[in-house]
Every structure is written in structure tokens, then in C-alpha cells.
Amino acid sequence: MATSETARRVKANSPAPGAVAVAQRRRGAALERAILAAAFAEVSHVGYAAFSVESVAARARTGKASIYRRWPTKAELVLDALDAELPSPRDIGLGPDCHIDESVTTEQALHRIGETIVRVLSSPAGAAMRAVKLEAVDDLKLADLIDQRFHEPRRAALLGILERGIARGEVRPDAATPVVADVLPAMLVHRMLLTNEPISADEVHNAISLVMIPLVQAHG
Amino acid sequence: MATSETARRVKANSPAPGAVAVAQRRRGAALERAILAAAFAEVSHVGYAAFSVESVAARARTGKASIYRRWPTKAELVLDALDAELPSPRDIGLGPDCHIDESVTTEQALHRIGETIVRVLSSPAGAAMRAVKLEAVDDLKLADLIDQRFHEPRRAALLGILERGIARGEVRPDAATPVVADVLPAMLVHRMLLTNEPISADEVHNAISLVMIPLVQAHG
Amino acid sequence: MATSETARRVKANSPAPGAVAVAQRRRGAALERAILAAAFAEVSHVGYAAFSVESVAARARTGKASIYRRWPTKAELVLDALDAELPSPRDIGLGPDCHIDESVTTEQALHRIGETIVRVLSSPAGAAMRAVKLEAVDDLKLADLIDQRFHEPRRAALLGILERGIARGEVRPDAATPVVADVLPAMLVHRMLLTNEPISADEVHNAISLVMIPLVQAHG
Amino acid sequence: MATSETARRVKANSPAPGAVAVAQRRRGAALERAILAAAFAEVSHVGYAAFSVESVAARARTGKASIYRRWPTKAELVLDALDAELPSPRDIGLGPDCHIDESVTTEQALHRIGETIVRVLSSPAGAAMRAVKLEAVDDLKLADLIDQRFHEPRRAALLGILERGIARGEVRPDAATPVVADVLPAMLVHRMLLTNEPISADEVHNAISLVMIPLVQAHG
DNA sequence: CCTTAATCGAGACGGTACGTCGTGTCTTTAT
DNA sequence: ATAAAGACACGACGTACCGTCTCGATTAAGG
Numbered sequence: 001m002a003t004s005e006t007a008r009r010v011k012a013n014s015p016a017p018g019a020v021a022v023a024q025r026r027r028g029a030a031l032e033r034a035i036l037a038a039a040f041a042e043v044s045h046v047g048y049a050a051f052s053v054e055s056v057a058a059r060a061r062t063g064k065a066s067i068y069r070r071w072p073t074k075a076e077l078v079l080d081a082l083d084a085e086l087p088s089p090r091d092i093g094l095g096p097d098c099h100i101d102e103s104v105t106t107e108q109a110l111h112r113i114g115e116t117i118v119r120v121l122s123s124p125a126g127a128a129m130r131a132v133k134l135e136a137v138d139d140l141k142l143a144d145l146i147d148q149r150f151h152e153p154r155r156a157a158l159l160g161i162l163e164r165g166i167a168r169g170e171v172r173p174d175a176a177t178p179v180v181a182d183v184l185p186a187m188l189v190h191r192m193l194l195t196n197e198p199i200s201a202d203e204v205h206n207a208i209s210l211v212m213i214p215l216v217q218a219h220g
Numbered sequence: 221m222a223t224s225e226t227a228r229r230v231k232a233n234s235p236a237p238g239a240v241a242v243a244q245r246r247r248g249a250a251l252e253r254a255i256l257a258a259a260f261a262e263v264s265h266v267g268y269a270a271f272s273v274e275s276v277a278a279r280a281r282t283g284k285a286s287i288y289r290r291w292p293t294k295a296e297l298v299l300d301a302l303d304a305e306l307p308s309p310r311d312i313g314l315g316p317d318c319h320i321d322e323s324v325t326t327e328q329a330l331h332r333i334g335e336t337i338v339r340v341l342s343s344p345a346g347a348a349m350r351a352v353k354l355e356a357v358d359d360l361k362l363a364d365l366i367d368q369r370f371h372e373p374r375r376a377a378l379l380g381i382l383e384r385g386i387a388r389g390e391v392r393p394d395a396a397t398p399v400v401a402d403v404l405p406a407m408l409v410h411r412m413l414l415t416n417e418p419i420s421a422d423e424v425h426n427a428i429s430l431v432m433i434p435l436v437q438a439h440g
Numbered sequence: 441m442a443t444s445e446t447a448r449r450v451k452a453n454s455p456a457p458g459a460v461a462v463a464q465r466r467r468g469a470a471l472e473r474a475i476l477a478a479a480f481a482e483v484s485h486v487g488y489a490a491f492s493v494e495s496v497a498a499r500a501r502t503g504k505a506s507i508y509r510r511w512p513t514k515a516e517l518v519l520d521a522l523d524a525e526l527p528s529p530r531d532i533g534l535g536p537d538c539h540i541d542e543s544v545t546t547e548q549a550l551h552r553i554g555e556t557i558v559r560v561l562s563s564p565a566g567a568a569m570r571a572v573k574l575e576a577v578d579d580l581k582l583a584d585l586i587d588q589r590f591h592e593p594r595r596a597a598l599l600g601i602l603e604r605g606i607a608r609g610e611v612r613p614d615a616a617t618p619v620v621a622d623v624l625p626a627m628l629v630h631r632m633l634l635t636n637e638p639i640s641a642d643e644v645h646n647a648i649s650l651v652m653i654p655l656v657q658a659h660g
Numbered sequence: 661m662a663t664s665e666t667a668r669r670v671k672a673n674s675p676a677p678g679a680v681a682v683a684q685r686r687r688g689a690a691l692e693r694a695i696l697a698a699a700f701a702e703v704s705h706v707g708y709a710a711f712s713v714e715s716v717a718a719r720a721r722t723g724k725a726s727i728y729r730r731w732p733t734k735a736e737l738v739l740d741a742l743d744a745e746l747p748s749p750r751d752i753g754l755g756p757d758c759h760i761d762e763s764v765t766t767e768q769a770l771h772r773i774g775e776t777i778v779r780v781l782s783s784p785a786g787a788a789m790r791a792v793k794l795e796a797v798d799d800l801k802l803a804d805l806i807d808q809r810f811h812e813p814r815r816a817a818l819l820g821i822l823e824r825g826i827a828r829g830e831v832r833p834d835a836a837t838p839v840v841a842d843v844l845p846a847m848l849v850h851r852m853l854l855t856n857e858p859i860s861a862d863e864v865h866n867a868i869s870l871v872m873i874p875l876v877q878a879h880g
Numbered sequence: 881c882c883t884t885a886a887t888c889g890a891g892a893c894g895g896t897a898c899g900t901c902g903t904g905t906c907t908t909t910a911t
Numbered sequence: 912a913t914a915a916a917g918a919c920a921c922g923a924c925g926t927a928c929c930g931t932c933t934c935g936a937t938t939a940a941g942g
Contacts, residue, residue, distance in 0.1 A: 025892090025894075025931085025932065027893070027934095031892090052924085053924080053925085054922085054923060054924080055923095061894080062894060063894045063895055063896090064895095064924090064925075064926095065892090065893080065894085065925095066892075066893060066894075068925065068926085069892080069893095136413075137267065137268060137269070137347055137350050137351045137413075143413075143414065146414065147414045175434075179407075179426050179427060179431060180430060180431060182407065182410065182411070183403065183406075183407060183431055185410065186403075186406045186407045186409075187402065187406045189406075189413075190402065190405070190409055190410055191402075191406070193353055194366075194371060195363060195367065207399060210397060210400060211399060211435060214395075214435055215431060215434055248913095272903085273902080274901085274902060277915095282914075282915065282916090283914070283915045283916055284904080285904090285906085285914085285915085285916090286914065286915075288904065288905085465906065465919060465920075466919085467907075467908095468918085492898085493897080493898080493899085494897060495897095497920095502920065502921095503919070503921055503922085504898090505899090505900080505918090505919080505920085506919065508899065508900085509919095570794055571794065573794055573853055574708070574709070574791055574794035575709060576853075577708060577790050577791045577794070577853075577856065578707035578708070578709060578787065578791075580857065583854060583857075586854065587855055615874075617870060619866050619867060619870045619871060622847065622851070623843065623846075623847060623871055625850070626846045626847045626849075626851070627839075627843060627846045629853075630842065630845070630846035630849055630850055631842075631846070633793055634803065634806075634807050635803060635807065646839050647839060650837060650839045650840060651839060651840060651843055654875055655874055655875045684937095685887090685888060685889075685937055687887065687888065687937090687938075687939085688887090691888080712927080712928060712929085713928080713929080713930085714927080714928055714929085717890095722889065722890090723888065723890055724890090724891085724928095724929090724930080724931090725887095725888080725889085725930095725932085726888060728930065
């Protein structure tokens, strides 16, 4: 039995009368983009908890199967959606291969990256991202994915800043390690998770001047 | 009339005719404890995401209504369950009035506290706690509760260690601030959330020797 | 993960503003009747092939689970729905304990039952019933069920008529067997299945006068 | 941009790189035969209800389009499959021109034909055939095709036997009518559809000795 | 012989329905 | 009154097929 001797439906198939072109059936990358955009919209509007594959499919005007074919879990779908929409380090001029102007000091660069982290975390997308981490609590693979996608680039950007600082004599030579590079994001994320209140500019300033700078500065 | 001889009838409500005594019906505090224990067991076994009120009710051999009457949301139920089962700060040697032996250096004390944090975070209850924390993203009350219950004692303990270190001349005088005291927990929690893998002793060691010590040490 | 941290929806729960009474939630027999009525309506309107549990649930304003709790398969649901709505032999005065007027001859009684069979088979419900048999082709249990519910009563009614005929001297004494009693329904059903055209009164007449009467009549 | 590194990419379309030769692509009649064989296999193995075009395509190692191009509906596909695989009337000794030995009585001939009907109906193909027949309830063309292919030959054979019986003095002169000739097939088909259990030799015997013989015999 | 047009194989696509599960509410029965 | 049990209305889950469609790869035929 299983499924369907589902009545031969009188195929409507009318091309949405009024539509200019028949809205070509999308496939491949175009469809993928549409789904990701819908997923991002969905997660921004209703949040992660209320997020459903069903709604995304409806919003993207596609079938659930086309989504499940690409993303096995809700978390990975949301992750990709965020990835496609959130600014990457490069977008804000801090990517590993981005040139930073000579006049910018290490401290200023740290501020810039700190503010970006805070801004992203504070957006609706940031809330979604934190929620995805929830999912990752019991899911090693997902946790790794988040690390690779979100944290690794920032870690690299920070490492780059530290190395540049060494070259400029502002940072002590042994400070450019991953452990040190993780300190700033860790503090900001932790702070956000703890109190769930907006992080003020002062707090970012404090984290940098009271922790990062003392930690890395050349004792010259 | 000939109605539905086929229908699978709801089974007669006989109270398991073999049961000798019906094991006294619990109520009030006794019932509450049973539910919390079941919730804790559930969250430890299947994790937070797969946690369901239905399963808790089954495990506690009670009805869902008895649970909903007491806890409006899953998060609060789990939080209460954790609260009831997790060791208190004093139990793990982090109480504000716990004495540290003279012979212990600041670095050794930091190690001790780092290992304690890791041990608690790594337990099943810790996993649940992390999940509740992330769930609490939009819930200030929950966030505060967790902060007060889990993080505040550690912050206090760390501040105590730093002040003791200043007295012993091992720590520079201006390092005993809440911001600095939060660095170690932040790093460990962040690390845990990121990769969800067990944190090795080496990593704790690194966090302390590469970050905490350079950050706080007196420049002799 | 599985299901739902499905957003705490702001329960509308408004009792259909304007509704006189809150339309008490149905249960047990009342709900069952509503479902069967909906199923019958559905099968009559769209036919068996296009019949879906989903639509029945919608029409009966209940959930699918309440249907699946009672009927494991579509076929059994339809069967029960038909059973509840179709006339039983007793309804048409041919039940085993129904008294038949003295003045009615065996031949007339056979006509009456033949016409009833044809009428039922020709109704939308009859079409559905035939379709249920399709399902039964690979399903022994279902086939038995159909036999018990639909054919056994008619067989009994026919046997009753034959026995009455023996008492009246119109039927030879050894003709009142199940095999003989099945001949008329078999012919009519077979004829219906074969050509799918309406069966005329003449055809029923022929079946009776050319087959049944010669088969059972006393040779006196 | 950083789009969906997670997305499970459609696998590259390489033609199974280990396969030595790609086993010639079929078309036209050869392909058609392969599809019909697959459809027959499918209907024999899983039955008519669970039959799916998708499975047939997989089994025949072709695409769904190649099937839909040829058969618009499941029923027609199955019917053609049966048509191609089932034995023709002549193969089973029911052809109009098959000679019956002098020594065979009418009763013996009826037995022979009854057993043949039962054998065919009981085969997997017979089950499929019954299902198609029931499916054809609303499809006159299909109904006719089945009638012509399966029932007409039997009716003719039976009429032949009855006429031969008249000539031999075993059958009363007015019994050789289509209505009478349909009685035996009707009973057997009906019996099969009803209970879906194998029909024993005894049952065939009963149908003949309790119904056919009394019905047709000369009263001499 | 080499195009060129079919048509094949594979499977993505937009859908519908499946049967299951968990939600939070409600009802019933038995303490 | 409240506990236990579980039915109920609902909505989403992830899967299976539907019938249509697109996209190379293969072929058989025609120039």
C-alpha cells in the first residue's frame, strides 16, 4: 500500500496567471541560494527554536525533499544559511590576506575585531548561531563544523594581527599562539552567554586593555 | 447499529491486574523529587536536545500534567533538576571560605581550579548545563540563575587566588579584577562549547602558563 | 533533536468567537462516529483512490493520530465507514430473523435481494467497497473481514430464503447450502466487475429465472 | 562568497568508473520488453498495491521517463505486463479449437476447466490480474480488455462444453446460455476475491456437483 | 563518415501523503 | 482536591512516490 494511487489530479499547472515568465524551475546553485536565503529569513524572523524545515520549504517555494537532499539536519542548514549571510573576516578587512594600513596599531586592530564579534553576536543571526551551538552540545561533528566555519577564521585573523604586532615590535615574540588568539573571542562569547545583555563599547575596551594588551605586549 | 467492531478499542483501564500493591501514590515534595530525578536521568542519558517531557513522565511513572503544573518550560525543569543534583561549590573545594595551604603557589592554585572547572563541565550534568545556558539566551532569569549558581563562585574563588597571589608577591597588584578573573573560565567554557571534546590536562596547562601567568605575573 | 522545541506558540485557543458553546472536545464513541462519517463522505466524494487519511482528519476536525489509534490501515477505516452507513440485510427486511410475508414467493424474495445487491454495488459506496477488495487482494485478514461483514449476512439471508422455500415446497430439500446461497451474489458481483456497466432489471431477472430457479426448484 | 561547503553535492556523473563495458543502452522494443518483464516481476513480488513505477524503473535499470512515455498509468503498465507474460488460452487447453476426447463426460470437462481457472487465478500473475480488474472499476477500456483476454475464452470454452453435453444427452437443451456459462467462473472468482485463500479441489468439486450439475443436467 | 536528431539513463524538482512523535490541554478514574 | 493515565487537536518530522523536467551520453539514421 504505502503511498499513492493518489487520484490522478487534474494538474492545474497554470503558470500563476499574471506571472510574466513561467518562473523556470530552479536547480543546483540557484535553488540552493534560494533555500539558504529562506532559511536565513526564517531564522531571523521566528528564531531557531520555532524554525522548521517545512516553513523554509514553503518560503522558498520548493519541496522538503530538495532541502533534505542537501542538509541532513536543521542545524547544518541553519549553519550554512548563516555562513552565507554573515560577514566573514575578510569582509571587514581582517582576513588572513587582507592588508591592514600601516597607521593602525595592534590595539586598534584588536578593537576592530572585538567590535565585529560583538556586533555579529548581537544580531538575530548571532542568536541563531548560539542556538546552533546548543544543538552541538551533543554532536561532535557539528561542533567541529562550527569551529571550522566561524572560529577558525577569526582565530586566524587574530593570529595575523598578533604576528603583525610582533613585526612592529608591539607584541612580544612568543605571544602569537592559537591559545592566545582565542582569548578575546572566548571572553566576549562567554560574557554574552552569561548575562545576555548587550556588551558595551567599554567592556570591549576593558577586555582589550586589561587583558589582551597586558598579555601580549612587549615589555620593552 | 453495527459500529466499528474493527476499531482497536482503548484497552480497559484495569490497573495492571497482576500488581500486588500499587506502590502508594506520591504527591507534593516526594513526587517533585521523583520528577527531578527522572529529568536529571533523562538529560544525562539522551542529552538536552532529545529530552522530552513525555519521557520524563514515563520514567517518573507520572502524568505529563503533574509536570506541566510545576514547570512551564523544559529549560526550567532541567535547570531545577541540575540544581538538585549538581555538587555545590563548597563540595568541590571552591567555596568562598575554603582554605588553601600555604605551600601552594598561585600557579598551582590556578591549576587546581582549572581542573575542577573542566571536571564539572565534562560530566553529563555539565553537558546539560551548557545546553541550558545556551537555551537561556533569551531568558534573563535563567541566565542569572546559572551565573549565580555556577560562575559567581568560580569568579570569587579566582579573585581570591589572585589577591592571595598579590599578597605573596606572585601577582602584579592591578591584576585582581573581575575581568581578569573571568579569563580562565571563559577560555575553558569556550573551548568546551567549540569542540565538545574532552579537555586534556595539557590544554589546561597551556591556558594557564601561556595566558594566565603572563597576564598576571609580577614583572619581577 | 527529533522533534520540537517548537516555539511556545501563543495559544490562540479562542473558542471560535461566536460559537455558542465551546464545542466540547469529542472523545470515544462520539469522535469515532465523527471520523466514520467523515470517512464515508470522503470516499463518496473523491473515491477510494484519492481518499487520504489526511483529508478525513481535516474533515472530521481531528488529528491523524486519533484515526491511526483506531484503524491501522486506510482499508479498514473505509470498511468500517461503509459498514456504518450501508444498509444491513435487516434494514431491508431480509435479516435472518426478519419475517417475510406469507404471500411472497421464493422467487420474489430472490428478486428483492438481487435488486438490493445491485443497488448497493452501484452506489458510490459500492464503488468504494469494490476498491477495498483491491486492497484485500494481498491481505488475507482484510479479505476475511470483508467476507464476515458483507457477504456472510447476505449468505445467511439467502439461506433463510431457501429454507423457507423448502418449507413452502418451492425449493428442493437439498438446495439450502452455502455454496448455492453464494451463487446469486457471485454472479452479480462478477457481472459488475466484468463490465462495469449498470446491471439492468432484466439481467437480475435472467440470473434468477435462468440460474437460481432451475437450480433450486423442486422437480415436482 | 562562502556558499555551502556543507551541502551534499550531487555526485559527479561518472559512469561507474570500474565498469568495463557499459552494457549497451537499450531502446525501442528491447527496452519495452525489459520494462514489462520488470513490471511483471515487481507485481509478482510485492503485489499490486505496493507496486511503484519507481521500483520498476530501478529494476529495469532505466529512467522513469522511459516508462511514462509509454504507459500513462500504473494499471495499463501492469496490464500489458500481464498480457505479455500470462499463458494464452490455447496454452492451457482452453482455446476454442481444442478438442476434447470422447470418453470425457461433461462433469469431467467441467472439473478440468474449473481447475484451470483456479490454477491461473492462484498464480502471482492471477493475483495481479484480480487487482488490475478491481482497479479498472472506472475504466471501461481496461475492463473490456480484461474481459476479452481472460474471461471471454473461458465463457466460450464453457459454452462449448455445454453444447457438447447437450449433444451427448447429458445436459438439458436450454442450458447452453452465456448466463449459465458464467456461473462457474463467477463462483470461483467471487470465492477468490472474498477470502483470498487457496481454493481446494473439494471446493471446485462442490461448486460443480452442487451447482453446475443440478443446474444443467437433463432430468431424464 | 560524420553529423544530427532522437531517445535513453539518471535523477533533481515541486508536490502530496504517509505514519510517527511530541507538544500542551483536557477528561476520566481512583485514590 | 490532586495524582495517574492517557486521549485529544495540532503541527512538524523525515521518507516514499508521484509525474514533470533537465542534462549529458548514446545511438541509429541521414547527408
